[in-house]
Amino acid sequence: MNKDFKNGMECSEFESLLAEALDDALAAENRKAFDQHGRTCPVCGPLFAETREGMLMIQGLAELEPPKNLVHNILVATSRKLAETEASGEVEKAGWLERLRWSLRPRMAWLMHSRFAMSFAMAFFSLSITLTLAGVRISDIKNIDMHPNALRKSFVLGFTHMEAKVTSYYENMRLVYQVQAKVRELKKNTAPAPGSNNENRQQNRKSAPEDGGRPKQYENYSRERDGSVIAETFTRHEGAQI
Amino acid sequence: MRLHNRRIYNLCYRFTNSPDDAQDLTQEVFIRVYRTMGSYHVEKGAFTTWLTTLTRNLLVDHFRRSKQDRVTDSIDAGLREEDDSLSLSDRLEDPRPNPDDRLASKETQKMVQLALARISPDLREAVILRDLQDMDYKEIAQVLRVPEGTVKSRINRGRMELARLLSRNKKQASNE
Numbered sequence: 261m262n263k264d265f266k267n268g269m270e271c272s273e274f275e276s277l278l279a280e281a282l283d284d285a286l287a288a289e290n291r292k293a294f295d296q297h298g299r300t301c302p303v304c305g306p307l308f309a310e311t312r313e314g315m316l317m318i319q320g321l322a323e324l325e326p327p328k329n330l331v332h333n334i335l336v337a338t339s340r341k342l343a344e345t346e347a348s349g350e351v352e353k354a355g356w357l358e359r360l361r362w363s364l365r366p367r368m369a370w371l372m373h374s375r376f377a378m379s380f381a382m383a384f385f386s387l388s389i390t391l392t393l394a395g396v397r398i399s400d401i402k403n404i405d406m407h408p409n410a411l412r413k414s415f416v417l418g419f420t421h422m423e424a425k426v427t428s429y430y431e432n433m434r435l436v437y438q439v440q441a442k443v444r445e446l447k448k449n450t451a452p453a454p455g456s457n458n459e460n461r462q463q464n465r466k467s468a469p470e471d472g473g474r475p476k477q478y479e480n481y482s483r484e485r486d487g488s489v490i491a492e493t494f495t496r497h498e499g500a501q502i
Numbered sequence: 503m504r505l506h507n508r509r510i511y512n513l514c515y516r517f518t519n520s521p522d523d524a525q526d527l528t529q530e531v532f533i534r535v536y537r538t539m540g541s542y543h544v545e546k547g548a549f550t551t552w553l554t555t556l557t558r559n560l561l562v563d564h565f566r567r568s569k570q571d572r573v574t575d576s577i578d579a580g581l582r583e584e585d586d587s588l589s590l591s592d593r594l595e596d597p598r599p600n601p602d603d604r605l606a607s608k609e610t611q612k613m614v615q616l617a618l619a620r621i622s623p624d625l626r627e628a629v630i631l632r633d634l635q636d637m638d639y640k641e642i643a644q645v646l647r648v649p650e651g652t653v654k655s656r657i658n659r660g661r662m663e664l665a666r667l668l669s670r671n672k673k674q675a676s677n678e
Contacts, residue, residue, distance in 0.1 A: 275655075276651070278658050279658055310665040313665040313669075317668060318614065318633040318634065318664060321516070322611060323512055324512050325508075326511035326512075326525075326528070327521070330507060330525055330529070331507055334533075337533055
């Protein structure tokens, strides 16, 4: 910008008034000097025209219609953020137990589903019935001494009892097996010769009826008054040899 | 929200020259508004000015992040896309009141938008706030945190640059 003084106005002054001139906000006397300078100055005249053209071009830009889903997206995004902010605020105020509960909340959310809730309710119901039938009372559990030493003692005692039971069971089983083995051995030693045993079996078979172990047994379901049979069935007991 | 939604979207779109970015930024503006609503005090100024300042800060952040990768696409590229349509001189000067006029107006708007995206961000934001958002110099000075004189100077320079860019492209298009 040159420092020429034309028509009562310097070029720098012209430039500083440019914005107001384009807004039509210049005072009357300034406007006159401004216009005169613009008409005669070879730099400021085109400058004014160029700036005006640029202004008109930009002002000619139409206002755009935002996408239809924008408001919805904003509402969704802001409500989510708001919920997160509120949640974090509540968590900050709460104690460690509450914070733990908050941190577990998303992971345990599936448990709150009606299907799982119903299953848990049924399981609890079954458990309570089983405990009642077994004679376990909640008050008994309350009376348990929770001191570490007492717990250790009861654990050791329980373990010893269990060990004794297992040992005794094992010993009994061993005795039973020993007795069985002894009996088998005695039977083996006192058994007759194999040939005589076969003959006895053949004799038994001959004495038995031809069609099985037992004779035919007739069952009368209906009889006339004179004793004659109208219908009858029979059962066959096959292979019932004792 | 519905009241300011359109204004913020337009501001973002004119600055970024991208509908997607404008949408994302508008959402981000409102999320920030909800988050920092407590920091707004009436005595500090109008809500619109506060909202515009917030938007402008986000736009500056966005500009720094993206470094104008997309925006610096040549205006000529934009013109070449429309080679088979009206010439630039037709687009700018055609006064015919027929259906083509609407198309020409649309093309002109596209060209002006592309030219706007090419001028420097400092000038662009000042011009947008003045000529599109219709804010006064005092408010713009408050938003941009610069003196009013600087605001006026930036607006003038922005308008000039835009006119020059359009004029240069007009000449190029008529030579082709």
